Amino acid sequence: MALVAAQRTYLIFTVVLLSSSYISLATPTTACQFTFLDGNKLYNYTLSSPIRNFPHGILSEDGFYKVSVNETTLWFQLCDGMIFNHDPPTCADCWDCGGPTRCGMDCSALVANNIGGYHVCTGIGRGPKVVVDVIDKKNPHTGVIVKMSSSSLKYNCSLAVSVLCNLNGVQGPQALQRLGDCNYATEMKHPSGCAMVVNVHGNGLGWFGTLLIIILCLFVVYLLAGIVYRFFFLKIRGIEVIPNLDFWISLPRKTQGLCSSLVRKFKGPSEGHRTSYSPVNF
Structure with a gap:
């Protein structure tokens, strides 16, 4: 490069x-x-x-x-x-x-x-x-x-x-x-x-765009190979034919949780939130 x-x-x-x-x-x-x-x-x-x-x-x-x-x-x-x-x-x-x-x-x-x-x-x-x-x-x-x-x-x-x-x-x-x-x-x-x-300026995708395309192609190949294997060899039918279905279903929730965690980390504690050093009135 x-x-x-x-x-x-x-x-x-x-x-x-x-x-x-x-x-x-x-x-x-x-x-x-x-x-x-x-x-x-x-x-x-x-x-x-x-x-x-x-x-x-x-x-x-x-x-x-x-x-x-x-x-x-x-x-x-x-x-x-x-x-x-x-x-x-x-x-x-x-x-x-x-x-x-x-x-x-x-x-x-x-x-x-x-x-x-x-x-x-x-x-x-x-x-x-x-x-x-x-x-x-x-x-x-x-x-x-x-x-x-x-x-x-x-x-x-x-x-x-x-x-x-x-x-x-x-x-x-x-x-x-x-x-x-x-x-x-x-x-x-x-x-x-x-x-x-x-x-001079290059109308191509550049190295980052090329990398993304390669990753996308590998993912598609993996997905198709998994579907073919589960359908023909494991005799699985329906939506379950998609490999690692539970992971893909949970992926949006995990992504949302990760984003919320990052927001809290950089934003700091919200108003009214008590830290371990906050005084407590009995």
Whole structure:
């Protein structure tokens, strides 16, 4: 029971720290840990935690996700910076994300647009500027949205990646939306987008209610077993078939007497009652 109490205390402490708002600001190491409270349910998203068949959580094992639409190509990584062991970005003006020799290695999102026949890169996501939110507060099981941004002398850029809950597998980004001069949005499906739900307050009966139910069940079993035994083996009929009938009949009277005794004990002697030290007039 002490362990259960400790767990509930920890959950309440977590709620106080993490669920005062639906939005969580974080560094790269904690960017994909998001928790919020809705009623008596605590929704916990840990996108970077290992899960079955995905030891790296939502992180791409290639080191990055990539999606291309028309003349625009987007590279990004969730929960960490990008790593390019193959197929690195080849575009000009990559100074805000690693420079020509390490293009894409110093940010978490990079976009390349074809401008005048040249692919020009722009960093649109950096680790410290990450915001995590639930997609639909009325339906938290939909998933979360990870927003990252980057500011430079030329642009204020951002990327919003919707991570939809999908227990059946992974579907990488296939579409890319441009919402402004340097604002982009895409979506993907992943089991890591599914929340772990914890009942904080607990709608159960608790240990005392459970104990009462167990005692009641044992009493019913005892009563039924006694009735069956007396009816079939002892051939007793009528109300006498109930085991220990005299005890059950006398139980209300004994309970009343016990309650009266307790009342007299705590109330003290009534008015006019003589103690052993009361004077006696002859």
